[in-house]
Amino acid sequence: MLAGSTSERPLEALKVSWEGSMIEEAARSPLIAWESFYVIVGSSGAALTGLQFVVMALVADSKRRSTTQQIDAFGTPTIVHFCAVLLVSAILSAPWPTLSSIGRVLGVCGAAGVVYGVIVVMRARRQTGYHPVFEDWLWHAVLPLIAYALLLVAAVMFRSYPQRVLFIVSAAALMLLFIGIHNAWDTVTYITVGAFEETEQPQGQD
DSSP states (O other): OHHHHHHHHHHHHHHHHHHHHHHHHHHHHHHHTTHHHHHHHHHHHHHHHHHHHHHHHHHHHSSSOOOHHHIIIIIHHHHHHHHHHHHHHHHHHSOOSOHHHHHHHHHHHHHHHHHHHHHHHHHHHHOOSOOOOHHHHIIIIIHHHHHHHHHHHHHHHTTTOHHHHHHHHHHHHHHHHHHHHHHHHHHHHHHHHHHHHHHHHHHHHO
């Protein structure tokens, strides 16, 4: 009896190992086709995060000074969006044991993004150094909230419809990437136009 139970243990261990590998393979299979996509998107998010520090350095050197409230409302969110893209890419590239694990983590990211988007709107309304126009509200408030809401919805549906939901996740990641690019460019042009106006003003007075 003891000999029989001893011989069965390697078989049970092999069965558990095989089942574990099958579960991991089942979780990875919908993500394999997206590996190159998230390598590109994640790398872009990381690179653009570094470039945003250059933008902030231009803000610091500009004569058109920005307050902490303005930076919190219009500068810091761009960094957050790029980091969110990098984080989503890392999440979907990690070897998760089950699809439900991916859904839970994406859900946390999406919920945190929605909460942060609401905070950004409140900060933009409180600051008095700059009066946002419709385009500012669209790119700094509305579109980011939509992107994070898509991520949250995708997280809820991830386990049931992984193939379709991955397109929603990719759309949210691309939205955040392009939102960050637009907002960073908008900041640079705002500084450049301000510096040009300050340079041209004394000549016009002569």
